[in-house]
Amino acid sequence: MRTNAMKFVFALFIGLSAMGSALAQSKQPNVVLMLADNLGYGDVGAYGAGEIRGMPTPHIDQLAAEGLRLTQFLVEPGCTPSRAGLMTGRYSIRSGLSKIILRGTTNTLKAEEVTLAEVFKSRGYRTAYMGKWHLGSDEESQPQNQGFDEWRFGFFGTTEATLYGESMARTKAPEKWQALIPQIIEADHAGGPVKPVRAYDLEYRRFVDRDIANAAVNYINTHAGSDTPFFLFLGWTRPHYPNDSAPEYHGKSRIGSYGDSVMELDGRTGEVLAALSEAGIEDDTIVIFLSDNGPTKTSGTVSEINNGSAGPWRGELGDGLEGSIRTIGMIRWPGRIAPGVTNEMISIHDFLPTLANIIGADTPSNRPMDGIDQSAFLLGQQPNSNREHLLTFIGDRLVAVRYRQWRMYPVSFSSTDGTATTGGYLGRMGETAGLPEIYNIEADPREERNVGAENGWLVVPYLQLIGEYMATVQDHPNPKAANLTDF
């Protein structure tokens, strides 16, 4: 990837070094980090979808045009794992969060993890979290106990839990299980308790992103004039199923609720961007817009077809294929990060060390860090990203090794059959015949041709990368991953 990308990125580099040295920041930049939920590589206009898919996304597209759009942005294959990677700068398996948290599972973010919010706090930032958390509901795990000054409402779990109530009623479930229906909660100061706001049910599911956007706009308006910079993290809920949207978005797309939901995500994002502009702090604010993982194509509900698309890639939320872990990502910092498109590899773990470097904060030195500081690349001080590989875990199992354009799998993913065909998080993970599967993602974007025969040499870097990881685990053993299937 390096060689041919060089010229492309080098132009960027030349343009930026001048820009970088000419500017001086009066104070540390604000950072607004927006995380979409299950938005696929093939769902947004800037990535070749949008209008073509019947759901225009003009605000996200404009952000992409004004910022650096990442076409090789890699994540972990599920909501909890990816958020853990983003929040800790480490593979989720190191914090015991390599499986999606469901009611009843034991995985939860531990106090001893150093979070992105704590990194910002170490430099005096004001911090706030709004929206979906999904990193555990234990007291030590809650946002206001993990570096955020406030959690201006949100919820612990996952949006499909809004379906539980109706399903329990329809199927006449015993009343004792109703306590598992999720709540909207908030915490108004660091270290304080969470207070219930209302049920997170199908009715309120329609309005949650409207309220996240409103809270974000209020926050921006309140703190725009302050000398203290802020770090604002928005955990959007869209387009995670179920996808009923606010009334003003009903029927806006041509593909039903999924498209309406993507368009609402786009519209709410636009509201936040407009607030930054109107408050006059657009130039002083780094805006990062990411998705947490690939799309859902497989429907697990009786009423909804999930119309997400991973674009050219195979795979979806929950498996270890490219479509599950390669999704959209963009970063805008006017005057500092040159607008453009890059195919250099960046992972979601990289944001913690990268942002730490930008604001002059330290990162933990007493534990393995998997994120890599990419600030020199983003600021145009070097032509290439510092990343060439990524490991992917599901539970306590290493399921994929990415090295440059090579995808190598110690396991084999497939859709179920014999029942209604389903893939992704409803699919299957089986053993190979004893060799890793090897695919070239550039040559074969849908991972249909195992080219291990002429690429047996890749077993050497494959084992080397695994070995380097295993060495860190020997010194710092992972907690046990949540277990739902191995008894």
Add this chain to the structure above:
Amino acid sequence: MRTNAMKFVFALFIGLSAMGSALAQSKQPNVVLMLADNLGYGDVGAYGAGEIRGMPTPHIDQLAAEGLRLTQFLVEPGCTPSRAGLMTGRYSIRSGLSKIILRGTTNTLKAEEVTLAEVFKSRGYRTAYMGKWHLGSDEESQPQNQGFDEWRFGFFGTTEATLYGESMARTKAPEKWQALIPQIIEADHAGGPVKPVRAYDLEYRRFVDRDIANAAVNYINTHAGSDTPFFLFLGWTRPHYPNDSAPEYHGKSRIGSYGDSVMELDGRTGEVLAALSEAGIEDDTIVIFLSDNGPTKTSGTVSEINNGSAGPWRGELGDGLEGSIRTIGMIRWPGRIAPGVTNEMISIHDFLPTLANIIGADTPSNRPMDGIDQSAFLLGQQPNSNREHLLTFIGDRLVAVRYRQWRMYPVSFSSTDGTATTGGYLGRMGETAGLPEIYNIEADPREERNVGAENGWLVVPYLQLIGEYMATVQDHPNPKAANLTDF
């Protein structure tokens, strides 16, 4: 598609009406039409591939940026059918060309067809053809007998025939079949004979696009200063298998011969565009760059994996799925066609009536025409394209009906199995259980969910569109399609 696309295209419209009326052309525009061979929707940078796929395409990308890029450009599902549709403005089935011509098949372009070149001749244009023809080798079918003043070398058949010689030698085929090895030929004046130039073998396959580009550059330089406008048609051979490229392109991509070949196609296209610019006629020349059909992913040769990609769509060359008939297309006319991107539906049949209107030529009135004049849309005089549907044929069988975003199939396409898995032109076409399959291409780009149940209403427009077509056939019966399988 209309409703939501409206605002997007309307901005274009406003911008252009002013532009259109303010300009006057001193003479008719030159037209350079370049047709790539089996280039997929997911193969080019402007369509989200290029560098991401390990094969940058900067020249085609720049042309796309300077012109109007079509994201819903529809063709026919094979080289011969698509070229027949382009050349006649009619479904290929009307000229008996709805199957790919192979040595031994009887289909050939008839003298009574009115070709695109004849349309240009009717307005006094100088016309030339260079490269792959694939519309039949009978005398009446040859370019210089179908409206082109010259055929500055090319070949009748298809590029995989360059493999015949080696395969015949390896497999010890009887010598009598060697006459079927293809030739490079040329015809230097209208109505004249074709003269052999050399064998079209694997050695020369590497150089054919270099020579097409050189011939085109010479042609442009020779005629740039003339008062007579020209119509130049380039039938590129790339990235049709086999894909060995000219030496200077060896190893240029990161994905092997397919990528090298795409990059050579891009480089050769750049040579032609540079010649237009250097000759000072860029502003007086309409440049159209199209692919004839979807990519090949399935390899029919022992030595080559075909790394084409249809991007988000399912299907490949030879089947009737979206990936087979939706491919890349762009048109540049400086000062007349506003640069941009449109998802309005345009088919390859539309170019004949559209270009005829632009140059003030008549189109045939004594036969059914399937192409639709799109000049008002392209020139910004109306916000929408005039097309909402397209029928797709293979041989004498109607295999697909497109109506707006709906894909409806009277047959069912699948890959073979039990042998090495193959799809596309090596795949299978079977009967449905008696109902058409129905897919929503916006909601479900990979056509994985037959949504006929809630869309049974579509049977009405489906039968209506088929009925309208059948009525034209009653008055103007189709010739018999070539037959290779039904005996």
